Amino acid sequence: MAVIAAAPRGWAVFLDRDGTLNRHVIRDGRRGSPWRLDDLSLVEDAVSAAARLRRAGARLFVVTNQPDVERGFLRRDELNKMHALLADVLGVSAAYVCPHTAERRCRCRKPASRLLHLAADDFAVRLPESFVVGDRATDAQAGLNAGLTAVLLTTSARPSTVPAMSYATTLTSAVTLILRKRDQASATLIERNLEWNSAQ
Ligand SMILES: [Mg+2]
Ligand SMILES: [Zn+2]
Helix, strand or coil: CCCCCCCCCECEEEECCECCCECCEEECCEEECCCCHHHCCECCCHHHHHHHHHHCCCEEEEEEECCHHHHCCCCHHHHHHHHHHHHHHHCEEEEEEECCCHHHCCCCCCCCCHHHHHHHHHHCECHHHCEEEECCHHHHHHHHHCCCEEEEECCCCCCCCCCCEEEECCHHHHHHHHHHHHHHHHHHHHHHHHHHHHCC
16 A cells, blocks of 8 residues: 655744743853743743734744753653643644753754654644744754744844844744745745736
8 A cells, every 4th residue: 555645734933942932041140941830931922922823824833952851950741741831822733852962962952953854744844934933043053954944033133144044033023024924925926826827
């Protein structure tokens, strides 16, 4: 019997977690990830940003490096509780986690794009029409590596020299950018169809 793979059909936004959807936890003056559900505090525009993306038809995924799992500070059950909350409150379809430290040289830690490909396979996502949003260059790089468009959150807006990457200062403005790019892409498609039809 021939096995026919499902054709990729949807587009998605791959969201980094710490510093993007929720605030970092400061320990000894350093930014870290929450270790308990009680320490997970969403950024103020996370709910509205996620809702706008979902209304526009995007599936949402969290892709996150959590090396504190391997270090023994972060328990899997706490992590699962946090991600269940993100599913409930933000409508995230699934969270993909790299639990390794950099020393492990695994293939799932961002900037590697393995977790994006896994999600794309699991949920039939069209990666070239999808976006990644994060607060670190490694988030953007993971997206660019997989052929996505990247939005990097920064403290000051600036032009980008990489065509597939933009900067935004808030999650809200990142979403506005993404929706504008989606509109532009569909307008270009309609124009091409009109040209094609009038050439008939
Ligand atoms: Mg981050
Ligand atoms: Zn890993």
